Amino acid sequence: MKVLVAAPTYAKKDYAFERFYAAYQAQTWPSRGLFLADNTRDTLSYTLKLRARGVPTIHTPWYPTRSERLLAAWEAIVQYAHDNQFYAVLSFDTDQIMPPDFIKLMVNEYQMHKRWPVQAVEGRGSGMPSYGGGCCLVPTERIYADRYLWQPNMESYFATLTTPVDLCHVEHFLMQDEYHDEGLA
DSSP states (O other): OOEEEEEEEOGGGGGGHHHHHHHHHTOOOSSEEEEEEEOOTTOOHHHHHHHHTTOOEEEOOOOSSHHHHHHHHHHHHHHHHHHTTOSEEEEEOTTEEOOTTHHHHHHHHHHHHSSEEEOOEEOTTTSSEEOSTTEEEEEHHHHHHOGGGGSSOOGGGEEEOSSOOOOEEOOOSOOOHHHHHHSOO
């Protein structure tokens, strides 16, 4: 199963990129690719930096609302996955660090349960699990055919992992107004 690790990103997540990229490169799953959709406001510099590191990256438009930015990014990601014949997309935020066997674990969960898994990740210091699109495995053709999958009502489609996995969420700065205005958060 060919898996695309993909995420929307922007320049303020650069603090975590080297750790994220090293964790991606350490994955034991052999059939994988990486693609990022950068929506940094008013500049291509972060897109060019990621491309210089060898990461396929597209610059998507910056929109005033987070939902518009995410939709544009995911449209680009899904098109890339479809065009490059990836069987599934592993949505994984670029400020989370996955263990080396994470893709294998997600694929095994799918093969065991025949439902697409999502990993519970502690929400930004709240101590509560979060089940958003930041860490889930989904079939490319399903999301290509059904663009509404990325709307909030996804719970029935996913199974949580039966084997807990420790993910490192890299927190570099506090949530500030500037963070909300310029990026994805």
